[in-house]
Amino acid sequence: MSAELSLRVHSRLAEVPAAWWGSFGSPDAPLSHAFLVALEETACLGEAVGWIPMHLLFAADRKAEPFGAMPAYLKTNSFGEFVFDWAWAEAHSRVGLAYYPKWVIASPFTPVTGRRLLVPPEIPYAARELMLDCAIEAGKSAGVSSMHWLFCTDPVLLEAPMLVRRLGCQFHWHNAGYRDFADFLDRFSAKRRKELKRERRQVSEAGIEVQRLAGNEVDAETWNRFHALYRRTFDKHGNYPALSAAFFRRVGETMGEQILLVVARRKSELIAAGFFLVGEDTLYGRYWGAVEEVRSLHFEICYYQGLEFCLERGLRCFQPGAQGEHKVSRGFVPTATWSAHWIADPRLRGAISRHVEAERLHVEAYMRELESRLPFKQESEC
Secondary structure, eight states: OOSEEEEEEEEOOOOOHHHHHTTOOOOOGGGHHHHHHHHHHHSSSSSSTEEEEEEEEEEESTTSSEEEEEEEEESOOTTOOOOOOHHHHHHHHHOOOOOOOOEESSSSTTOOOOOOOOOOTTTHHHHHHHHHHHHHHHHHHTSSEEEEETTTTTTTHHOOTTTTHHHHHHHHEEEOOOSSEEEEEEEEBBHHHHHHHHHHHHHHTTTTTTEEEGGOOOOOHHHHHHHHHHHHHHTTOOOOOOOOHHHHHHHHHHGGGEEEEEEEEEEEEEEEEEEEEOSSSSEEEEEEEEEEEOTTTTIIIIIIIHHHHHHHTSSSSSEOOOOOOGGGGGEEEEEEEEEEEEEHHHHHHHHHHHHHHHHHHHHHHHEEEEETOOOOOOOGGG
C-alpha cells in the first residue's frame, strides 16, 4: 500500500453500497449501514440538528475500491455526543477562534464503545495510521477546529501521539459464564439479592406483563406508540427527542433481530417500552418511554430484561447507556471509555491536554469509589 491514500467524502451513506460498508470489518449494529442510513433518510440528521453526514472512505488509489471507512459528521453544536466539550468551545471563543464546525466520528446519539476505523481485520496497523493521517489532512483542508473519535477502542487512535486521549466512565455488565439470571444473582450479597428480587416482583404484582420482541415482530402501531412514549419521556426531562417514528419503523423492518423492543402492558395497553440494539456479542440499551410511573418498571425493562436476553443469547457484554450510578447496585461495573481528539490550534491542544490529564485523575478516583459500592459478595460470604 502506498504512503498516500485516496479519500472520498460522502454526504449520504446511501451513496455507498451496503456490501462495501459491510466488508469494512462487519460494523456492529450501531454503525451498521442500515442503522446509519435510517437516521439519514428519516429526518433525524442534518443541519437542523447539527449532524451533517460527511463519511470518509479510504482506498489505496483513485481507481481502487475502498478498503475502509470512518462514519463521520460535520458538527455545528455538541448535541447528542455524550462526551461533553462545551468548555473546549468556550476556550476557543476566548482566544478568538470558532470551535464549530468540528468533525465527529461516532454513531449519532449513541454513546457505545467500539471501532471507529472500520476496516477488515487483515488491514495492517501501518495502513490504519495512514487512514488517520489522511483524515487529519482532510480536517485541515476543511478548516475544522478539531476532530473527535468518540468512545473508540482502536489502538491506532488511542496510541497516536497527535491525539488527546480523554477518559470517561460508563457502567457495563460482563458475562462471566452465568447459566441464567438466578446464577448471576447468586453472586450478589444476600441483602442486595433480596432487593433485586423484590424489584422484579413489584412489576408483576402491579399486573404488568413484559414481552421481548425482535424488530421485525413489531407492527407499525406499536412502533408509533413506542415513539409517543419516547417523546413523552424526553419532553418530561427537558431533552430533545431527535428520532422520528419513521426511524423506528424503518430499523424494525431493515435490521430485524438486531433490534430488540421490550414492551410492558397492563390489560393489553402498552404503558412502557425499551429500545435496544443487538450486536454480535453486545447488547446496547438506548431508549425508554413510559406513560405512567410504576415502581421498578424502569429497572425491569431497561436492565433485568436486557440481562436475561444476554444470558439466553450468550452475549458477552451489556452496555445499558451512558451515566447512571444506580446501575452499580444492579451489577453493572464502572468501565473506562476513551475518546481521541485532534485539536488544530497548538496552543489549545496543549491546554486541553493538560485539562484532560487532570480530569483523568478525577475520573479514576470516581471509578475506584464506585467499585467499592458493587453489590457482590465479599470473600468471607462465599
